[in-house]
Each structure stands twice: as structure tokens, then as C-alpha cells.
Amino acid sequence: MKTILVTGGTGYIGSHTVVSLIENNYEVIIVDNLSNSKLEVLNRIEKITGKKPVFYQISVQNKDEMRQIFEKYHIDAIIHFAGLKSVKESVEKPDLYFSNNVGSSKVLLELMDEYNVKNLVFSSSATVYGVPKRVPLYEDDPIGGCTNPYGQTKVDIEILLNEYYKTHKDSNIAILRYFNPIGAHSSGLIGEDPQGVPNNLMPYITQVAVGRLPYLNINGNDYKTVDGTGVRDYIHVVDLASGHLSALKKLEEKPGLVIYNLGTGKGTSVLELVHAFEKANKIKIPYVIAPRRPGDVDENYANCDKAWKEMGWKAKLDIVDACRDSWRWQSKNPNGYDK
Numbered sequence: 001m002k003t004i005l006v007t008g009g010t011g012y013i014g015s016h017t018v019v020s021l022i023e024n025n026y027e028v029i030i031v032d033n034l035s036n037s038k039l040e041v042l043n044r045i046e047k048i049t050g051k052k053p054v055f056y057q058i059s060v061q062n063k064d065e066m067r068q069i070f071e072k073y074h075i076d077a078i079i080h081f082a083g084l085k086s087v088k089e090s091v092e093k094p095d096l097y098f099s100n101n102v103g104s105s106k107v108l109l110e111l112m113d114e115y116n117v118k119n120l121v122f123s124s125s126a127t128v129y130g131v132p133k134r135v136p137l138y139e140d141d142p143i144g145g146c147t148n149p150y151g152q153t154k155v156d157i158e159i160l161l162n163e164y165y166k167t168h169k170d171s172n173i174a175i176l177r178y179f180n181p182i183g184a185h186s187s188g189l190i191g192e193d194p195q196g197v198p199n200n201l202m203p204y205i206t207q208v209a210v211g212r213l214p215y216l217n218i219n220g221n222d223y224k225t226v227d228g229t230g231v232r233d234y235i236h237v238v239d240l241a242s243g244h245l246s247a248l249k250k251l252e253e254k255p256g257l258v259i260y261n262l263g264t265g266k267g268t269s270v271l272e273l274v275h276a277f278e279k280a281n282k283i284k285i286p287y288v289i290a291p292r293r294p295g296d297v298d299e300n301y302a303n304c305d306k307a308w309k310e311m312g313w314k315a316k317l318d319i320v321d322a323c324r325d326s327w328r329w330q331s332k333n334p335n336g337y338d339k
């Protein structure tokens with residue numbers, strides 16, 4: 001496989017994956033409507049790789065504009081990152097989330113059918129498991145029961161992909177369920193750049209560290225966990241990026257529809273992550289204990305044996321690497337991609 005269409009390629013995970021793709025000699029075409037990313041990302045990718053990827057500012061929902069890409073290029077595979085991802089916003093604007101996330105996936109499948117594109121890698125999420133009955137989570141654990149529209153869009157898209165596969169048995173689809181991506185490229189040139197006050201833990205910590213926020217709110221210390229704070233499976237975004245290259249290789253074996261958890265298999269509590277950050281970067285992170293966030297679960301982490309057995313992929317970096325790299329990115333770019 002050579003030419004890869006990357007939707008959402010200027011976003012956080014997409015940009016790191018594009019770097020890995022270019023470094024591994026793939027031709028990359030990015031489609032992104034820049035609803036949650038910046039054009040500057042392309043310059044940063046060029047700085048790292050020496051190559052500026054082909055870029056189209058298009059919404060994947062716009063079938064006519066998307067068709068032009070399928071007309072112009074012979075696409076070997078698609079990696080579909082494009083989507084809105086804020087749990088909070090999805091509760092306020094569920095229709096937007098369903099039309100954008102599910103709608104763009106439908107457009108892609110229609111164009112894959114029309115232009116005979118056989119290979120797709122899709123960004124799913126651990127959120128599809130809803131409230132876990134047990135941890136670690138395995139790929140064949142039940143999905144659904146999501147407490148928010150964002151999670152439901154991922155479940156709906158997974159169902160859509162399964163339906164598509166039933167009528168397109170010669171297609172190859174890898175559904176990747178990411179756990180909690182953190183970290184940044186080791187150059188400090190690309191990283192996570194949330195709009196407004198971050199909802200997620202690591203960008204909140206780095207914004208406290210850089211002085212944009214006064215202190216961290218730890219949401220709950222009475223969970224049934226090692227120290228009472230929530231436990232998650234934090235995976236370095238560079239490992240996550242390499243998981244996509246492994247998935248593309250896997251698709252070359254024509255496996256049909258496959259599903260993999262991408263995590264580390266290890267749970268880390270909020271306090272453990274804060275302390276790891278402090279130790280790695282020699283910076284104190286002031287915090288207060290705040291109320292629980294509605295919908296949060298005690299523990300959520302992956303079993304990742306399947307990805308290792310079937311794709312030869314596993315996470316190589318740990319939370320110390322991620323804390324160091326997240327801080328390098330934030331300290332070099334205190335305001336993200338904005339100067």
C-alpha cells in the first residue's frame with residue numbers, strides 16, 4: 001500500500017500518524033476541515049519529516065468535494081480520524097455529533113464503494129465499552145450503554161462498518177479502540193492543542209505547569225482504586241501512531257474486519273500521573289480534590305494481547321516518556337500552535 005488518505009490528519013493523533021507514515025515512505029493526502037486543528041500543523045510536519053503533505057481543507061461530510069479527491073488519486077487505504085471528540089460538547093449538541101461523526105463515516109463508505117477502495121482504518125474509542133463490567137477490557141466484551149452522544153457515535157459507526165463489511169466481504173477494515181492518548185512527538189513540534197479549557201487530564205496538567213491555569217482539579221478521590229482517584233490506560237501518542245502503521249500492514253493480509261484495543265494494558269491513577277509528571281519534569285503541580293465528574297468510571301484499561309498476537313504491535317513508551325514529551329511540547333508552545 002502506498003497512498004493513504006488521512007481524514008482528520010491535522011489533528012492530535014492524525015498529525016503524529018502522518019509523521020510516521022511519511023517516515024515510512026507512504027504518500028499521504030490529508031483531508032481536514034480545521035474545525036479542531038490549525039494549518040500550522042503542516043509546517044511542523046514538514047519540519048520533522050522534510051516533506052509537506054498534500055492537504056485539502058474539506059469536510060468529509062461534503063460528498064461532492066470528497067469525490068474530487070477519489071477522482072484525482074488512487075487511494076490504497078483510508079485512515080479515518082476526522083470527528084468531533086468532546087464528551088461535554090456532545091451532550092450540548094448531540095445532533096452535530098451524530099451528523100458530523102456518523103455522517104462523514106457514511107460518506108466515506110459510499111465513496112469507498114463507488115471507487116473500489118478496499119482498506120479502512122477507523123478511530124474508535126474505549127468509550128464504546130460503556131461502563132466496564134470488568135477490567136481489563138477485551139475486544140469481545142460487549143459494547144454500548146454509552147452515557148454520552150460522543151460515545152454513541154463511535155458505537156453507531158462500528159455498527160455501520162460491520163453492516164458495510166457484510167455486503168462488501170472483499171473489504172478490509174481495522175477498528176482501533178484507543179484508550180487514553182497522551183504525550184507528543186519527541187521534537188516538541190507537534191502535540192495536543194485543545195481549544196479553551198482542556199477537558200482531559202494531561203493537557204490540563206501541562207497548562208497548570210506552564211502557568212495558564214492555577215491548579216488541577218482532581219475529580220474525585222473516593223473511587224474504588226489504588227488511591228481513590230480514577231484509573232485509566234494512558235498510551236503515548238507516538239505508540240498509537242505506530243499502531244496505525246501496524247494496522248495498515250495487517251490489512252495487506254486481507255483479514256476482513258478486525259478490532260484491536262490500543263492501550264498499554266496498564267492502569268494509572270490520576271495521582272500517579274501527576275506525580276510521574278512532577279518527577280519527570282521537576283515541576284510541582286498544585287491540585288485540589290474536586291467533585292466527581294458525572295459519567296466517570298473507577299477503572300478503565302485494556303488487554304492488548306490481540307494487537308500483539310495478530311499485528312505484532314505493542315506500546316513501547318511509558319507514562320514517564322509521555323510526561324516528558326507532553327511537557328516539552330507545552331513548554332516550547334505555551335499557547336499551542338498560536339504564536
Ligand code: NAD
Pocket residue numbers: 007008009010011012013014031032033034035036037058059060061080081082083084085100104123124125126178179180181
Ligand atoms: P482532534 O480533534 O485533534 O482531531 C480530529 C480532526 O478531525 C481535527 O483536526 C478536526 O478538525 C477534524 N475534523 C472533525 N470533523 C471533520 C469533518 N467533518 N471533516 C474533516 N475534518 C474533520 O482529535 P484526536 O484526538 O486527534 O482524535 C482523532 C480521532 O480519534 C477522533 O475520531 C477521536 O474521536 C478518536 N479518539 C480520540 C481519543 C483521544 O483521547 N484523543 C480517544 C479515542 C478516540
Ligand code: UD1
Pocket residue numbers: 087088125126127150151179180181199200201202204216217218219220229230231232270293294295296300
Ligand atoms: C474522556 C472521555 C472519553 C474520551 C476520552 C478521550 C469522559 C467521561 N470520557 O475519557 O469518552 O474517549 O476522554 O481522551 O469524559 N480528571 C481529573 N481532572 C481533570 C480532568 C480529568 O481529575 O481536569 C480525571 C478524570 O476524572 C479521569 C482521568 O482524569 O479519572 C482521565 O480523564 P480524561 O483525560 O478526561 O479521560 P477519560 O475520562 O478517561
